[in-house]
Amino acid sequence: MKTLFISLATLALGLLVGLYIAKHVSWHAEFAESSATAPASPAAPDPALSNANASDPFTEMRRMQEQMDQMMNQSIQQFHNDPKFNGFVDPPGYSLSLDLREFKDRFEVHAALPDAKASDINVKLEDDHTLSVEVSHKAAANSQQGSASATTQEWGQYKQTIQLPSAVQTSQMKVDHKDHELVIILPKAT
Numbered sequence: 001m002k003t004l005f006i007s008l009a010t011l012a013l014g015l016l017v018g019l020y021i022a023k024h025v026s027w028h029a030e031f032a033e034s035s036a037t038a039p040a041s042p043a044a045p046d047p048a049l050s051n052a053n054a055s056d057p058f059t060e061m062r063r064m065q066e067q068m069d070q071m072m073n074q075s076i077q078q079f080h081n082d083p084k085f086n087g088f089v090d091p092p093g094y095s096l097s098l099d100l101r102e103f104k105d106r107f108e109v110h111a112a113l114p115d116a117k118a119s120d121i122n123v124k125l126e127d128d129h130t131l132s133v134e135v136s137h138k139a140a141a142n143s144q145q146g147s148a149s150a151t152t153q154e155w156g157q158y159k160q161t162i163q164l165p166s167a168v169q170t171s172q173m174k175v176d177h178k179d180h181e182l183v184i185i186l187p188k189a190t
Contacts (some may be wrong), residue, residue: 110184
């Protein structure tokens with residue numbers, strides 16, 4: 001119950017702050033437009049123009065709600081698409097953590113992959129700066145207990161992409177997988 005109350009209070013506070021900011025920003029935009037297009041000599045206000053600027057508060061609220069929904073959807077989409085924050089992928093039972101090490105003439109990327117076979121790993125280097133490591137893990141097991149039998153299947157996929165600090169020689173990339181560790185050697189471009 002306490003969590004629900006806090007959530008509703010936070011939602012209401014966010015809405016009020018959003019409304020204030022939206023109104024404040026639109027006021028500055030209207031002020032900048034009116035001062036940029038204002039005539040040199042004062043003129044009598046046009047009654048038709050003042051009626052056009054008057055807005056229905058409910059129409060304004062709906063417009064602001066649509067803008068907030070659109071911004072929220074764009075933010076969520078950007079968050080989902082960003083590889084650094086891709087926490088919405090189901091974990092495969094292990095976590096791929098790339099350790100980038102820089103040497104004078106090369107980069108080395110290390111990753112611990114306890115249950116992955118070499119055939120499960122796909123390494124790609126794009127535009128001499130972007131390294132992607134993708135692991136697909138598949139396993140099946142059968143068990144028999146008396147007259148009952150069970151088959152279980154496990155499948156997991158993980159992909160991590162990193163930006164390298166400088167360009168590398170794509171054709172000279174070496175990938176080694178031994179003792180559950182993946183080592184990628186990337187010579188620096190000269």
